[in-house]
Structure formats: structure tokens, C-alpha cells
Amino acid sequence: MSTREERERLTLLQGTLDLLILRTLVFGPQHGQGIARAIQQTSEDALLVEHGALYPALQRLEAQGWIDARWGTSANNRKARFYTLTQAGRKQLVKESTRWRRLSTAIGRILGPEAKEG
Amino acid sequence: MFGRKRPVSDFNAEIEAHLQLEIERLKEQGLSEQEARAAARRAFGNVMHAEERFYESGRWLWWDHLCQDVRFGLRMLAKSPGFAAVAILTLALAIGANTAIFSVVDAVLLRPLPFKDPGRLVWATEHFAFGPSTVISADFPAWKDRNQVFEQIAAFGGTSGANLTGAGEPSRVTITRVTTGLFSMLGLQPAAGRAFLPAEGKQGQDKVVLLSETLWRNRFGSDPRTIGETIRLDGAGYLVAGVMPANVRPQADVWTPLALDADIFSAHSPQWMMLAAIGRLKPGVEISKAQSDLQVLTQEMDKEYPPEAAQFRAHETVEVIPLHEMMVHNVRSLLLILLGTVGFVLLIACANVANLLLSRSVVRGRELAVRAALGAGRLRLVRQLLTEALLLATIGGLLGSITGLWATKILRQLIPATLPADVHFDPRVFGFSAAIIALALFMFGLIPALIASRTDVNERLKEGGLRLGASAGTHRLRGLMSVGEIGLSLILLVGAGLTVRSFLRLTEVDLGFDPNSLLLATVERPLTAAFDSQQHSAFFQSSLERIRSLPGVKEAALTQRYPLGPPHNATMMLRVQGAENFRPSQPISVTAISPDYFHVMRIRLLKGRTFGDRDVEGAQKVVIVNESFSRMVFGERDAIGQHIGFGEPSPTWKEVVGVVADAREDALEKEPGPEMFVPYLQQPSFSMTFMLRTESNPLMLAGSVREAVLSIDKNQPLSDTTTMEEVIAKSVAPRRFRMLLLGLFALLALSLAMIGVYGVIAYSSTQRTHEFGVRIALGADRQDILKLVVRQGFKLALLGVTMGVAGALLLTRFLSGLLYEVSPHDPLTFAGVAALLMLVALAASYIPARRAMKLDPIVALRYE
Numbered sequence: 001m002s003t004r005e006e007r008e009r010l011t012l013l014q015g016t017l018d019l020l021i022l023r024t025l026v027f028g029p030q031h032g033q034g035i036a037r038a039i040q041q042t043s044e045d046a047l048l049v050e051h052g053a054l055y056p057a058l059q060r061l062e063a064q065g066w067i068d069a070r071w072g073t074s075a076n077n078r079k080a081r082f083y084t085l086t087q088a089g090r091k092q093l094v095k096e097s098t099r100w101r102r103l104s105t106a107i108g109r110i111l112g113p114e115a116k117e118g
Numbered sequence: 119m120f121g122r123k124r125p126v127s128d129f130n131a132e133i134e135a136h137l138q139l140e141i142e143r144l145k146e147q148g149l150s151e152q153e154a155r156a157a158a159r160r161a162f163g164n165v166m167h168a169e170e171r172f173y174e175s176g177r178w179l180w181w182d183h184l185c186q187d188v189r190f191g192l193r194m195l196a197k198s199p200g201f202a203a204v205a206i207l208t209l210a211l212a213i214g215a216n217t218a219i220f221s222v223v224d225a226v227l228l229r230p231l232p233f234k235d236p237g238r239l240v241w242a243t244e245h246f247a248f249g250p251s252t253v254i255s256a257d258f259p260a261w262k263d264r265n266q267v268f269e270q271i272a273a274f275g276g277t278s279g280a281n282l283t284g285a286g287e288p289s290r291v292t293i294t295r296v297t298t299g300l301f302s303m304l305g306l307q308p309a310a311g312r313a314f315l316p317a318e319g320k321q322g323q324d325k326v327v328l329l330s331e332t333l334w335r336n337r338f339g340s341d342p343r344t345i346g347e348t349i350r351l352d353g354a355g356y357l358v359a360g361v362m363p364a365n366v367r368p369q370a371d372v373w374t375p376l377a378l379d380a381d382i383f384s385a386h387s388p389q390w391m392m393l394a395a396i397g398r399l400k401p402g403v404e405i406s407k408a409q410s411d412l413q414v415l416t417q418e419m420d421k422e423y424p425p426e427a428a429q430f431r432a433h434e435t436v437e438v439i440p441l442h443e444m445m446v447h448n449v450r451s452l453l454l455i456l457l458g459t460v461g462f463v464l465l466i467a468c469a470n471v472a473n474l475l476l477s478r479s480v481v482r483g484r485e486l487a488v489r490a491a492l493g494a495g496r497l498r499l500v501r502q503l504l505t506e507a508l509l510l511a512t513i514g515g516l517l518g519s520i521t522g523l524w525a526t527k528i529l530r531q532l533i534p535a536t537l538p539a540d541v542h543f544d545p546r547v548f549g550f551s552a553a554i555i556a557l558a559l560f561m562f563g564l565i566p567a568l569i570a571s572r573t574d575v576n577e578r579l580k581e582g583g584l585r586l587g588a589s590a591g592t593h594r595l596r597g598l599m600s601v602g603e604i605g606l607s608l609i610l611l612v613g614a615g616l617t618v619r620s621f622l623r624l625t626e627v628d629l630g631f632d633p634n635s636l637l638l639a640t641v642e643r644p645l646t647a648a649f650d651s652q653q654h655s656a657f658f659q660s661s662l663e664r665i666r667s668l669p670g671v672k673e674a675a676l677t678q679r680y681p682l683g684p685p686h687n688a689t690m691m692l693r694v695q696g697a698e699n700f701r702p703s704q705p706i707s708v709t710a711i712s713p714d715y716f717h718v719m720r721i722r723l724l725k726g727r728t729f730g731d732r733d734v735e736g737a738q739k740v741v742i743v744n745e746s747f748s749r750m751v752f753g754e755r756d757a758i759g760q761h762i763g764f765g766e767p768s769p770t771w772k773e774v775v776g777v778v779a780d781a782r783e784d785a786l787e788k789e790p791g792p793e794m795f796v797p798y799l800q801q802p803s804f805s806m807t808f809m810l811r812t813e814s815n816p817l818m819l820a821g822s823v824r825e826a827v828l829s830i831d832k833n834q835p836l837s838d839t840t841t842m843e844e845v846i847a848k849s850v851a852p853r854r855f856r857m858l859l860l861g862l863f864a865l866l867a868l869s870l871a872m873i874g875v876y877g878v879i880a881y882s883s884t885q886r887t888h889e890f891g892v893r894i895a896l897g898a899d900r901q902d903i904l905k906l907v908v909r910q911g912f913k914l915a916l917l918g919v920t921m922g923v924a925g926a927l928l929l930t931r932f933l934s935g936l937l938y939e940v941s942p943h944d945p946l947t948f949a950g951v952a953a954l955l956m957l958v959a960l961a962a963s964y965i966p967a968r969r970a971m972k973l974d975p976i977v978a979l980r981y982e
Contacts, residue, residue: 016491032132033139036161051136051162055129078139081132 017057022085022093025067031080032058058083066092137162183498187505194506198478202510204873205474209514211866212460212467214521216551219460221522221544222529223453231442232365234305235398240405241444242271242395242412245435255382255391256423260415262297262378267408271397272300274368275376279642279805280351282337282372283833290642290837291333293351294370297378301328301362303398310334311345311360314375318359324377327356333371334361368394385422396441409438451935452856458932459613459863462606464551466870469599471559473874475507476596477881500564507559515552522548531855593882597914600874604918605925607867608955612926613933614864615947617857620938624850630781630790631681632720636842637816638680639823641834642805651802655735657831658798658806662712664826665808670819673811675719676712678803680842681783682849694751695761695771704791706747707783708764710798710806716742716778718811726758726776733797739772740797745780747792764794772796786849787938805837816841856936868958871918875959879911880966887973894975904964904971911963918959919952 024030024038035058036051061067066089072082085093137158144154195202230236242261245251253261258273265271274296282291298314307313309331318326327349329338338344348355356374381387399408413436420431486499526542641661643654658676666674694700713729715721724745733740741762748757761771780790798806812819820839827834883890890903930942940947 031135031139033136033143036136037143051140055133074139076139076142078135078142080135080139 017053018061019093019096021054021057021061021083022066022089025083025085025089026093029072029082029084031072031074031082033080035083061089064092065089133162183501184505187502188509190502191506191509195509201474201478205471205510206514206517208467208470208870208873209511210517210521212464213515213518213548213551214525215460215863215866216464217518217522217544217548218525218529219453219456220547220550221526221542223457224544224547225542226446226449227453231445233441234303236442238269238399238401239304239441240397240399240408240438241441242397242408242436242438244416245437246431251437252392253395255393256385256387257416257419258393258395259378259383260419261395261412264415265397265408265411267400267403267411268397269400270299270303271395272297272303273376273393273395274300275391275393277368277370279837280372281353281642281833281835283350283353288833288835289337290835291351291371292369293372293374294368295374295376296368298375300396301366303396304367306362306366308360309363310342311358313360313362318375319378321377321379324375325354325356326359326375327351328359328373329361330366330369330371331361331364385419386424397438405438405440409436412436412438451932455613455932455936456859458929459610459860462610463863463867463870466603466606466867466874468559469603470870470874471510473596473599473877475503475559477877504560504564508556511552511556511559515556518552519548522551593878593885596878596881600871600878601914601918601921603867603871603874604915604955604959605922607864607871608919608922608951609926609929610860610864610867611951611955612922612930612947614857614860615951616930616933616937616940616942616944617853617860619940619944619947620936621850621853621857623939624786624853627782627786629681629786629846630721630779633842633846635812635814635816636719637810637812637819637823637839638683638807638842638845639810639820639827639839640805640807640837641827642837643834652735654804655799655802657834658712661827661830662808664830665810665823668819668822668826670813670822671810672813673714673718675715675717675809676798676806677715677809678710678798678806679707680807680809680845681719681781682785682845683807691764692751693763695763700751702750702792706764706792706794708794708796708801710801710803711795712798715795715809718809719781721781722779724777724779725756726774728776729795729797734799737800739770739800740775741772742776742778742795743774744778744790744793744795746790747794748777750792762794786846853936853938868955871955872958872962875911875914876962876965878914879907879963880969882910883907883966883970887970890970890973891975891977894973900971903973904967907967907970908960908963911959911967912956914963915956915959919955922955923948923952 020039021035024035024042030038032054033051036054058067058069062069062083066086068084068086069081070084071079074080137155140158140161141151141154144157145151149157231239233239242253243251244253244257253273255273262271274294277292277294279290280293282289296314298316298319301308301313308328311328314326314328317323329344334340334344345358345360347358349358350356351372351374356372362373382391397408399405416434416436423431489499489502641658643657662674662676665671692700692702692706711729713731713733716723716728726742728742729740743751743757751757751762752760757774757777760774762774763771778795780793782788782790783793784791808823810816810819810823817839820836823839824836827836890906893903893906894900926948927943934942
């Protein structure tokens with residue numbers, strides 16, 4: 001196995017959280033707290049992402065140009081920084097969808113019903 | 119957009135906004151402002167704060183993680199209680215057994231004796247060509263006065279009995295006579311009063327006695343006024359000088375001084391005493407020097423003895439060994455065997471727990487993969503797994519300390535009473551065993567952790583399902599470990615099997631007499647200076663008459679000594695009329711009996727007659743010999759009518775009137791030796807045992823026997839009442855105990871190995887579920903699948919059994935001292951144990967095999 005391949009895999013792995021964010025943003029702009037909640041709720045609390053860990057990922061995605069951010073007002077009239085999926089981001093999501101599905105299937109199965117334990 | 123650096127304040131504002139949103143959401147759920155704030159901060163996590171804290175104090179983060187790991191580990195263990203229970207139980211048993219055995223070994227073999235400066239204490243004894251090794255009392259003064267090697271040397275006699283009379287009911291006490299310097303040489307101080315004075319080692323001044331603390335408490339209520347009082351032993355008055363504590367050796371109820379100017383210390387005395395000698399070497403003196411010094415002194419003594427003693431004193435040798443070595447001599451090999459046994463059990467336990475951990479890490483491969491995917495570092499994963507392993511070790515260790523305490527108590531029985539070893543549960547030893555286990559767990563916890571953290575997470579995620587983390591290397595390691603487990607448990611089982619077979623052989627031994635419904639009551643008459651043999655004979659005769667007429671007694675007889683009882687008189691001095699040059703090759707026991715002894719014991723008369731009413735004092739002296747004696751002395755000739763003499767240099771001839779069958783006299787293990795029986799009226803003895811053949815439970819008659827004896831002599835206690843069955847049980851008790859102990863460990867090992875094999879096979883057949891599905895789908899017979907799985911178990915078992923047999927062949931010879939009429943390489947035991955292990959291993963693989971056989975191919979194929 002070449003180092004190059006290995007690095008690619010690692011990027012993909014690190015990107016797990018990134019892709020979860022991108023997928024959440026498909027449904028429309030959302031602020032950080034909302035993204036954290038959404039991930040937590042849709043994974044039925046199985047993935048307890050530390051909210052603080054979200055921000056380095058958001059910054060990374062913003063730097064890649066896959067998401068855009070601007071300050072706005074939340075539903076309950078709070079000032080918050082909203083993130084939107086960019087065209088590049090949407091393309092990235094489509095491009096990665098095969099791997100995405102495979103991954104989410106795997107994760108789904110992993111997080112699925114407890115198989116018998118030794 | 120590129121390179122546009124976001125101001126820190128902007129980032130902070132975003133975080134602040136996040137927290138506000140979260141707080142509001144939580145407040146909507148009904149939390150108070152403060153609770154919501156705290157919860158929001160907690161949910162945000164300590165990524166940033168933790169980073170700050172990490173720099174401030176690395177230790178706290180480490181502690182945080184540890185607490186998390188422990189909590190998580192406990193949760194994981196609770197989730198699979200079966201695994202946790204097996205692992206913890208294994209550890210508890212292994213740690214407990216090890217702690218107990220090490221405690222005993224430490225107390226008996228390693229720790230110095232509880233005497234003053236024990237390193238210089240030695241045991242000195244003489245060996246004669248025939249008879250027991252002892253120090254003849256007449257040699258002791260020369261040793262004491264003329265040696266150049268000892269700072270001090272002391273001696274003591276064998277323990278005998280005496281009748282303690284005076285206050286209350288007469289009772290029988292054990293008495294040991296010691297030279298006055300013995301206790302002070304050992305550094306043993308009296309608990310009350312004083313020890314013996316040097317002046318008390320002289321005739322006329324030797325009527326003093328030291329009481330044991332136990333006797334003082336039970337008989338005198340620990341009354342300090344007892345000291346200075348006079349008590350009566352066998353009728354003679356002794357002044358109580360002091361009380362000795364419970365740990366004193368040699369053990370006895372009372373001690374009296376040996377007067378070194380008494381007759382028995384002269385070479386011309388008609389009788390001598392058998393002594394044991396302990397000396398304290400001068401600093402720097404070698405043991406070999408002490409030995410040669412005493413050897414010279416003993417040989418110089420030879421010329422002091424009368425000519426009759428020359429034969430008995432020919433070729434005597436002196437042996438000097440460290441006191442400690444002498445005292446542990448009997449238990450050393452047994453303890454080392456047990457030590458090896460528990461060592462094996464410990465190894466098996468380690469292998470088993472490692473196996474369990476490995477299989478779990480494989481099952482948990484997917485969980486670990488997710489954790490890695492979500493960003494857990496390798497170190498964190500390793501630490502998590504190690505924490506779980508150490509949790510197991512901690513819980514197992516706690517339980518192990520309990521089993522250890524319990525087992526130590528049981529093992530205490532292993533130690534002979536003569537050994538002053540204080541065995542207690544030793545926390546250091548416990549720590550040692552626990553540390554070994556923890557180390558093993560650490561290592562085996564680490565391997566799966568490393569495998570799990572090294573393997574390609576992506577690969578595992580892509581594979582999905584249960585096949586995550588499958589590694590040929592891990593599996594081979596587990597296979598090897600179960601092979602090792604089978605091998606080790608085979609060795610232990612062979613050892614246990616050999617002792618069991620020895621025990622069975624022993625219970626099948628033909629005793630030569632009927633042990634059922636026999637009551638034994640021993641009476642020892644006081645040994646006074648005026649030993650009136652007529653008076654003693656009269657006492658025994660009238661007691662026997664009275665006992666015979668007791669209701670419930672079918673028959674009764676008297677004997678000086680009963681089979682498997684305490685040691686007895688034996689003589690090397692045997693003369694045969696017409697064969698003056700005959701010399702016996704071994705000591706011959708002499709027992710005084712009443713005429714119907716053989717009938718009561720059901721010992722068969724082979725030739726001639728038993729004793730009768732005419733065989734009394736003054737009539738022709740008669741003797742009955744056993745078969746072994748007849749064969750050894752007379753060979754093919756007829757023993758009846760021959761004349762023999764024994765026990766004295768110029769013998770009175772006795773006529774052999776009967777030959778009886780051999781009976782086991784000394785021990786069940788020991789082939790019967792030559793024996794002679796004489797009528798007690800012709801050769802009276804001060805100590806006799808009543809043998810009662812009873813109609814029902816023999817012990818129910820003990821009370822009436824006591825009363826019958828008291829009605830003849832109100833000062834005469836019974837020394838001992840027991841049944842023949844008890845005597846036999848007691849004589850095989852140590853062997854039985856060893857057998858049970860070894861058996862227990864072997865069974866423990868067997869069950870552990872079984873779990874090990876089951877684990878490996880069950881896991882690997884789960885791994886192959888998909889393959890089995892394909893095979894079944896392609897038309898494989900279900901029997902084929904069964905065979906496939908069982909064959910795998912068979913291979914492991916075969917390899918393990920082969921290794922075990924090789925190991926056992928090398929090791930069982932260390933057991934030969936514990937075996938009876940069974941070769942250490944007994945083919946039956948080896949074959950039986952090997953077959954048993956094969957069966958067990960096959961059974962262990964049959965369960966997962968059946969599961970595999972019943973697979974639904976559709977389910978199996980979807981399994982991927």
C-alpha cells in the first residue's frame with residue numbers, strides 16, 4: 001500500500017465529521033449550535049460530538065470553500081453565524097456520495113442494534 | 119476568501135452565541151439559568167478549556183481520562199456479565215490459590231525458625247546399622263562435655279504420657295524430658311514463673327515441672343498461684359516452676375528436666391534412653407566440622423560400652439544438619455509440588471484471561487474502529503483497553519484475597535504440628551500474586567489494544583460487521599494458548615490421577631484384620647521406680663474381665679500395640695536355637711497380647727495354636743510369630759516347636775507355638791514386617807489397649823469402658839479411646855488431603871482449559887459463518903460443517919495432549935514419593951487423562967459446532 005493511498009484514506013476518515021456537517025447543511029443554512037443538535041438528534045444521541053470540536057471542522061470547510069458563513073439572526077432573535085452550503089460544497093457532497101453512503105451504511109450498521117457480545 | 123484571516127474576537131463571539139443558543143434551548147426544557155449554563159458548557163466540551171488546562175496541569179487531564187475510562191470500563195463489563203464473571207472468577211481462584219500456597223511455603227521453607235539466632239542451630243543424631251536414628255543417652259554426656267564445636271548443646275527425650283492426679287479427675291498428660299539448657303538455648307522464655315535452673319539437671323533436684331500454657335489454662339484456670347505448688351505425675355510430686363508459652367517446641371503438656379547424672383547416661387546402664395539433640399554452633403564453625411568432631415567422640419565412647427553392645431554399636435555414624443532442614447524435611451517436597459501445581463494453574467489462568475481479552479478485543483473491533491474514526495488517538499484506545507484489563511485484575515484481586523484467606527486456613531493443616539511455623543495470610547505474598555496477574559493482564563490487554571490501534575481503521579470500517587479486527591496472528595496466538603492450557607492441565611490431571619490411583623490402591627489393601635465395629639481404649643499405667651509387673655497384670659486382667667461383661671461388647675482382648683497405632687517396641691537382638699549365626703536383617707516388633715487377641719482382630723491362625731490359659735508367668739515361655747517372621751527366620755522349615763530368644767544378650771528360650779497371617783501394622787502403605795507376639799502375662803507391659811468388638815456403634819461404649827477401668831483403679835484415666843475405622847482414616851488423612859488438593863487444582867485447570875478451547879472454537883466458527891453459509895448453500899451436508907468445526911478443536915486438543923504427555927513424563931517422577939504401588943508413568947492414568955482431555959476439548963468444540971451446523975444459509979450469507 002502506497003503512502004499516497006494511505007494519506008487519502010486518512011483524509012477521508014478525518015472528513016467523517018466534515019461530511020456529517022455538509023449533509024446537515026443540505027437542508028438549509030444553520031448555525032453551529034443547530035448543526036451540533038442536528039447531528040446529535042439524527043444519530044439518536046449515539047454520536048455525542050463535543051460542540052467545541054465542531055468549530056475547527058467548520059473553519060476547515062470554510063477554508064475549503066465548501067461552506068459560506070455570515071452573521072444573521074436566529075429563530076429566537078439571537079445573533080448567530082449561519083453556514084450555507086456553497087456550489088462547490090454541494091458538488092463535493094455529490095462527488096463523495098458513493099463513499100459517503102458506504103461509510104454511513106457501515107456506521108449505520110455499526111451504530112445499529114447491538115449484536116451479541118462475546 | 120482565501121487567506122482572509124478571521125479575527126479572534128469574531129470566533130469568540132460565535133462561540134458565545136453558540137452557548138447562548140444552547141442555554142436558551144435548555145431553559146425551554148425547564149432547566150434553571152444556572153443549570154442550563156453549566157450544561158451548555160459541558161456539552162461544548164473542554165476542547166479549548168481542556169487545552170488550556172492541559173498546559174496548566176497535565177496530571178488532571180490524565181485523571182479525568184482515567185475516571186472516564188474506569189466508568190466506561192465498568193459499563194462494558196456490566197454489558198457482558200458472562201465474560202466478566204468468568205474472567206474475575208478465574209483470577210480470584212488463581213490469585214487465592216497462589217497466595218495460600220506461597221504463604222505456606224514462605225512460613226515453612228523460607229522464613230527462619232522462631233528461635234533465637236536460628237541460623238546456627240543444628241540437629242545432631244546418630245545412625246546405627248539397625249533401628250531408628252537417635253542419640254543414645256549414654257553418648258550424650260561425652261558430646262556435651264568434650265565437644266569443641268558447640269556454644270551449647272541440649273537434648274530431649276521422646277514424648278511419653280503420665281497420669282496427672284491431685285485436683286479433680288485424673289487425666290493423662292504428655293510429658294517431655296529436656297536438658298535444663300534447652301529452652302534458654304532456643305531463646306524461649308517462660309510466660310509465667312521461671313525456666314529450669316542448671317542445678318535442676320541433677321538427681322534429687324529434678325522434681326520440678328514446667329506447664330504448657332494450654333494445660334495451665336484448662337486445668338488450673340491460669341491461676342498464678344499454681345506456680346510454686348506441687349502436682350503429682352504418675353504418683354510422684356513435682357514442683358511447678360513456671361509456664362511455657364504455646365509456641366514451645368518440643369510440644370508437650372508438661373516438661374521435666376533430664377538429670378544428667380542418672381543411670382541412663384552411663385554406658386553400663388541396663389537401659390538407655392533415646393534422645394534428640396540440638397546444638398548451637400560456635401560462630402564460624404562449619405557443620406561438617408561439627409559432624410566429624412561428634413563422630414570421633416562417639417567412636418571413642420565405643421570402648422566404654424559392655425561387650426554385648428558391640429554388635430549394635432558397629433558402624434555407627436553421626437549426622438549433623440541445620441535444624442530448619444531437619445524440621446521441614448517431610449513437607450518440603452510436597453510443598454514444592456504444590457508450588458509447581460499452583461504455578462501451572464496461574465499460567466493457565468493468565469492464558470485464559472488473555473484469551474478472553476483477545477476474543478473480546480476482536481468482537482469489539484468495530485467499536486474501536488468507530489472510536490478511532492471519531493478521532494480517538496491510539497494512546498487513548500490502548501489506555502481504554504488497559505483500564506478494562508486492570509479493572510478485571512482489581513476485582514479479581516479483591517475476591518482473590520478472600521479466597522486466599524480461606525485457602526490459607528485450610529492449607530495450615532499441611533504443616534506437621536512439630537513445626538513451629540506460624541502460617542498466616544501474608545499481604546506481601548498476596549501482592550506478589552496480584553502483581554503477576556496484573557502484569558499478565560497488562561501484557562495481554564496491551565496486545566489486542568495494539569492490534570486494534572494499528573490495523574487499518576478504514577479497512578475495518580469498509581469490511582463492516584463482525585469480521586472487523588480479524589487477524590490471523592491473533593487467532594494463531596489464541597490457538598497456541600489453548601494448546602498450552604490443555605498441555606498444562608494434562609500434566610496436573612496426570613499428577614492428580616496418579617495420587618487418586620495410589621489412594622484407591624491403598625483402600626484396597628488387605629489389612630489382614632477386620633476393622634469394623636472395633637473400639638480401642640488405651641490405658642497407660644504410671645511408670646514408677648517400683649514397677650510391679652504382677653500388680654499391672656492383675657489390673658489389666660480384672661479390667662478385661664469387667665469390660666468383657668459390659669452390655670454391647672461381643673468380645674474383648676488386650677494388646678500392647680494395635681495396627682496403624684503409635685510406634686512400638688522392636689528388637690534387633692534375636693537368637694535362634696540351632697542357628698547361632700542368624701542375624702535379623704530388620705528390626706522385629708514384639709507385642710504383648712491377651713490370648714484371644716487374634717480372634718477379636720480376626721487375624722487368621724495359619725499353624726499351631728493361639729495362647730491359652732496355661733501360658734502364664736512361670737510356665738514354658740511361648741511366642742507366636744507371623745508369616746513374614748516364619749519365612750525370614752525359618753524359610754521352608756516348620757516354625758512350630760522351634761525355640762527363639764530376643765531382647766537380651768543371653769536369652770531365655772521361648773517356644774514358637776503358632777504362626778498367624780500377616781497384618782498391616784505400621785502403615786497401610788507398608789508391607790507387613792516380621793512380628794512376634796507374646797502372652798502379656800509372661801511379658802507384662804505398663805501400657806495396653808483394650809480392643810472391643812462391639813454390637814453397634816463402638817464409640818457409644820467409651821463411657822462405660824472408662825467407668826469399668828475407674829472401678830478397678832480410681833486413679834487410672836483412659837489415655838485414648840477411638841475406633842479402628844478412625845485410626846485407619848487418620849492414617850490415610852494426609853494422603854487423602856494431598857489427593858483432594860491436587861485433584862482440586864487439576865479440576866480447576868481442566869475447567870479453565872475447557873473455557874479456553876470453547877472460546878477459541880466458538881470465536882473462529884463465528885468468524886467463518888459466511889464461509890459455512892456458502893458451503894451449505896453449495897450443498898455441503900450439515901454433518902460436514904459439524905466435522906469441520908470439531909476437527910479444528912480436535913487438532914488443538916491433539917497438539918495440547920501430545921505436549922502435555924511429554925511434559926508429564928518428565929515431571930511426574932517428582933511425585934513418586936507420594937505414590938503407592940503406582941508407577942509415575944502409569945500407562946492407565948496417562949491414557950485415561952489424555953482421553954478425558956480429548957473428550958472435554960471435543961465437547962467444548964461441539965457446542966459451537968452444533969450452532970454452526972444449524973445455520974440458516976440465507977442468514978449466514980447476509981451476515982457479511
